[in-house]
Amino acid sequence: MKKALALRHVAFEDLGQLAPLLESSGFEIEYFEVGVDSFAGASPLDADLVIVLGGPIAVYELDQYPYLRAEISWLRARLLEDLPTLGICLGAQLMAAALHAKVYPGNAGKEIGWSPLKPGSDAADLPCMQCLMQGDIHVLHWHGDTFDLPQGARHLAATDRYPNQAFSWGRNCLALQFHPEFDVGRVEQWLIGHAHEIAHTSDLSPAGLRRESQSHAQPFRVASRDFWNGWLAKVNPSVGRPARRAAAL
Numbered sequence: 001m002k003k004a005l006a007l008r009h010v011a012f013e014d015l016g017q018l019a020p021l022l023e024s025s026g027f028e029i030e031y032f033e034v035g036v037d038s039f040a041g042a043s044p045l046d047a048d049l050v051i052v053l054g055g056p057i058a059v060y061e062l063d064q065y066p067y068l069r070a071e072i073s074w075l076r077a078r079l080l081e082d083l084p085t086l087g088i089c090l091g092a093q094l095m096a097a098a099l100h101a102k103v104y105p106g107n108a109g110k111e112i113g114w115s116p117l118k119p120g121s122d123a124a125d126l127p128c129m130q131c132l133m134q135g136d137i138h139v140l141h142w143h144g145d146t147f148d149l150p151q152g153a154r155h156l157a158a159t160d161r162y163p164n165q166a167f168s169w170g171r172n173c174l175a176l177q178f179h180p181e182f183d184v185g186r187v188e189q190w191l192i193g194h195a196h197e198i199a200h201t202s203d204l205s206p207a208g209l210r211r212e213s214q215s216h217a218q219p220f221r222v223a224s225r226d227f228w229n230g231w232l233a234k235v236n237p238s239v240g241r242p243a244r245r246a247a248a249l
Contacts, residue, residue, distance in 0.1 A: 001026060001027070001028045002026050002027045002028065002048040002049070003027065003028055003030060003046070003047045003048050003049070004022050004027040004028065004029050004030070004047065004048065004049040004050075004051060005030050005031075005032055005042075005046075005047035005049070005050050005051070006029060006030070006031050006032065006050075006051045006052075006053055007032045007034050007050065007051070007052045007053060007071070007091070008031050008032065008033055008034060008053050009034045009035070009053060009054065009055025009056075009057065009090060010054075010055045010056065010193065011193075012186070012189040012190060012192075012193045013053050013054040013055060013089075013190075013193075014031070014053065015029065015051065015053070015181055016179075016181040016182050016183040016186070017181060017182070017183045017221070017224065017225070017228075018051070018180075018181040018228055021225065021228045021229060021232065022049075022232070025232045027048070027049060030047075034055075034067065034071060035065070035067050039067070039070040039071060039073075039074045040070075042074075044074045044075065044077040044078035044083075045077070045078060045081060045083060047083075048084065049084045049085070049086070049235065050075075050078060050083070050084070050085045050086070051085075051086045051087075051088070051091070052071075052075065052085070052086070052087040052088065052090070052091030052092075052094055052095065053088055053089075053090070053091055053181075054088050054089030054090045054091060054142070054179065055089075055090045056090075056194070056197065057090065058103075058105075058145055059072075059090070059093045059094055059096075059097050059103040059145065059147075060103055060104065060145075068094075071094060072094060072097050072098050073098075075094055075095060075098040076098040076099075079095065079098055079099060079169065079170070079173055082170035082171055082172050082173065083172060083173075084172040084173070084235045085172065085173045085174070086173075086174050086175075086176070087174070087175040087176065088176050088179060088180075088181055089142065089143055089176070089177060089178070089179060090143075091175070092147070092166075092167075092175035092176055092177050093145060093146075093147050093177075095150075095169070095173065095175045096147035096148070096149075096150055096167075096175065097147075099150030099151070099152075099153065099169060100150065100151070101147055101148045101149060101150040101151075101153075102147065102148045103145060103146070103147045103148075104145065104146065104147070105144060105145055105146075106143070106144055106145055106146040106161075106162060108161045108162060109144070109161075110143070110144040110197075110201055111141040111142075111143055111144070111159065111161050111162055112141060112142050112143075112197075112198075112201060112204055112209075113140070113141060113204070113208075113209060113212055114138040114139065114140055114141070114212045114213070114215075114216050114220075115138055115139070115141060115159055115160070115161075116133070116136070116137060116138050116139070116159070117129075117132055117133050117137075117139060117157045117158070117159060117165060117166075117178070118133070118157065118158045118159065118160070119133060119156075119157065119158075120154075120155035120156045120157045120158050120163075120165070120166065120167075121155045122154035122155045122156060122168075123155075123156050123157065125154050125156065125168060126156055126168055126174070126231070126234075127230070128226070128227050128229075128230025128231050128234070129156050129157060129166065129227065131223045131224075131226040131227040131230065132157075132180060132223050132224065132227050133157070134223070135219065136219065137216075137219055137220065137223045138212075138216045138219075138220065139178045139179065139180060139220065139224075140178060140179040140182045140213075140220075141159070141177070141178050141179070142179060142190075142194070143177060146162050146164060146177070147164055147177075148164070149164055149167055150167070150169060152169065153167040153168065153169045153175075154167060154168045154169070155167055156168060157176075157178075162177065164177065165177045165178055166178075172235060174231065180224040180227055180228065181224075181228075182220075182224075184213050184214070184216075184217040184220065184221065187209070187210060187213045188210075190209075191206045191209060191210065
């Protein structure tokens with residue numbers, strides 16, 4: 001059975017609706033609790049797929065959260081081998097940092113809530129991304145930081161507020177600033193977990209986010225499921241094959 005290792009930074013930001021799709025694609029899921037488990041005890045090359053999940057800390061807060069240094073180095077070793085790797089939100093920012101791109105506070109304020117994606121300059125490189133950009137599809141965003149595109153990355157998606165919403169690198173690595181794994185049925189966990197941030201961000205309220213989530217739930221579920229199935233079909237053929245070394249980082 002193939003192994004999917006999920007690096008989790010906070011309990012409620014887990015694989016969400018991606019979990020059953022991974023299982024139906026033949027993956028056994030294991031969680032690595034960042035800040036608790038030791039990167040020294042886990043090879044970055046062993047898992048068939050690594051998913052780096054979100055969280056409320058910042059990539060550049062290395063002094064406050066020193067294990068981020070180990071996580072970035074661990075990821076860099078995996079990316080160097082172009083092994084199947086997915087980063088979501090904080091995970092995407094960590095991938096950017098591992099590829100020597102700058103991660104920093106966004107100058108357009110926090111992007112929290114539901115909004116549509118626009119194609120990036122290289123969107124055609126990942127056709128399944130179009131599933132998230134058709135019709136009136138809105139996806140969940142929850143970040144205040146952003147990143148520069150790493151050298152050699154392909155730009156897949158943007159929003160009006162922040163241009164770098166998704167990039168691919170090599171043949172097997174994908175970084176997403178937004179949250180297509182989000183399970184709308186568990187929105188209350190996010191509202192509780194992010195209660196302090198919501199209370200201290202203008203124009204946000206639990207009621208408003210709850211209302212938006214219900215409004216966009218059904219088309220988002222369908223679009224994100226189609227996106228994940230398309231991406232997993234692309235990733236699966238490469239799983240288990242000898243790694244091809246990417247350009248030196």
